[in-house]
Amino acid sequence: MDRMLRPFGRAVTYTRWLHLFMAVVWPAMWWYVFDRPGAWFTAAALLACAGAVPALRTVEGLQARLLLLGQRHDSGHVDIVTAPSRTWGDRGRTVLWLETRLLVGCLVAFLTVQLPMLAVDLVRTAGGGGPDGATFLRVPGHHWWYALLAPLPLVLLAAVVTGSGSLVTAVARRLLGPSPAERVAALEERTERLLERTRIARELHDSIGHALTVAVVQAGAARASGDPAFTGRALEAIEETGRAALEDLERVLGVLRESERPVSARPTLSDAGQLLESARASGAKVDAELSGPLERVPGPLSREGYRILQESLTNVLRHAGAVPVRVRIDVTDGVLALEVRNALTAGLPGPGRGSGLRGVRERAALLGGRAWTGPDEGDWQVRVELPLG
Incomplete structure (x- = not known):
């Protein structure tokens, strides 16, 4: 009843x-x-x-x-x-x-x-x-x-x-x-939202993770050195890296708060020098070789390439510390090739482990490229190839 x-x-x-x-x-x-x-x-x-x-x-x-x-x-x-x-x-x-x-x-x-x-x-x-x-x-x-x-x-x-x-x-x-067409459009819109959320999560992981890694490495090195001049340089590097991370965080939060708000400029491979200097300031001996017209790389590829380089250097600092690092970025024959190599140590993650390395492979796959991460001839390598087309 x-x-x-x-x-x-x-x-x-x-x-x-x-x-x-x-x-x-x-x-x-x-x-x-x-x-x-x-x-x-x-x-x-x-x-x-x-x-x-x-x-x-x-x-x-x-x-x-x-x-x-x-x-x-x-x-x-x-x-x-x-x-x-x-x-x-x-x-x-x-x-x-x-x-x-x-x-x-x-x-x-x-x-x-x-x-x-x-x-x-x-x-x-x-x-x-x-x-x-x-x-x-x-x-x-x-x-x-x-x-x-x-x-x-x-x-x-x-x-x-x-x-x-x-x-x-x-x-x-x-x-x-x-209608069927409207259902497909709704599914595509939902997929775009999910992809955007995933991209934002990767951005925050890469940017904030890099800043915290640099801060931890610099603070530890400054405490161990006992050199006031070195300590000053370390604090300056921590300040610059933290400021860049705060800018990234503010940009991402602005996008989340206001969907109609124009997205501010994101760093590209043309800004790779800042990453390299930050890694050097953290004690890594970076040997960098950049060739080809980086400024002509399409925006999405250049921005994702920057994040891949950032994540690669972050992994080196986090797991290997102040070790020699070889960075090669080359634009030729319609392909953007990026490679980061360093001496293999026990602290580096194994193949397929770590959300950062998974994010590198996901970024490459979404752009139609390929990524290789893992040991190679006694080194740890991150190698990515992205088609410019």
């Missing part, structure tokens, strides 16, 4: 009922004022013409979301869309929805009026009175047991209210829902 009565405690049950009544009001007024039986056919024809207007899909979608689903704003739900019709297929589904809503609305409105009248007629005829002349289903005779049947029309009305609401909601999801 509780399960049967539960729908009547929900507001959406009555808003769905109201939604069906709204489809019938204007044709009923027209039929009542002009007393023309053809008013309903004229209403159906007008709805067919109105459904071809792209904006009507937005109006019907908003009504359906509010009254059928109980959503007062766009909550990211895609069961019912509120975008204008873009194709004739969308227009056809909108027309079919309008006609279906009119048909179901007429039936529900008729039963909503007639079933209570039938219940009253059963009680009246059971007491010897006559039925109402406006009742569609006449009750013959005068039998006392008609009073026992009086609740049945009301139970049927309750079933009509709940059943028609569920039916019209299912039809709305089908006819006012997203």
Whole structure:
């Protein structure tokens, strides 16, 4: 019993009922004022013409979301869309929805009026009175047991209210829902958001991880050296690296806070000198060779190349410490080649381990390139090749 009565405690049950009544009001007024039986056919024809207007899909979608689903704003739900019709297929589904809503609305409105009248007629005829002349289903005779049947029309009305609401909601999801093209577009948008979140997570990992690694290495070296001049240089390197990391953090947080905010410039391979100097200031002996027109490398490749170089140097400082490092960046034959090598030590991660190395491989794969990380001829190498095309 509780399960049967539960729908009547929900507001959406009555808003769905109201939604069906709204489809019938204007044709009923027209039929009542002009007393023309053809008013309903004229209403159906007008709805067919109105459904071809792209904006009507937005109006019907908003009504359906509010009254059928109980959503007062766009909550990211895609069961019912509120975008204008873009194709004739969308227009056809909108027309079919309008006609279906009119048909179901007429039936529900008729039963909503007639079933209570039938219940009253059963009680009246059971007491010897006559039925109402406006009742569609006449009750013959005068039998006392008609009073026992009086609740049945009301139970049927309750079933009509709940059943028609569920039916019209299912039809709305089908006819006012997203088309296959819109579903694909929504999936692509969701994928883009997920990729953007992954990219932001990698950016923060690389930038903040590099800054903390440099700070730890510099602080340890300064404490061990006991040289005031070296300590001053170490503090200066920590300050510069920390400031760059704060700028990266502020930029990323700005993008997260304001989706319409223009993205500030991100570092590219043209700024690789700052990374190399930071690594040298941390004690690493960096032998760098940069060849080719780095400034002509496309923006996305140049920015991702910078992050790959940053992560590679961070791994060296974190796991190997102040060791000789060979850096080669070459732009030739339509390929950006980047290689970082250093002496293999026990502290370096093994092949396939570490989120940083995984991020290097993911960056390369997303750009259509390849990445190799791991031991090579007694060295630890990170080698990446990215096609410029």
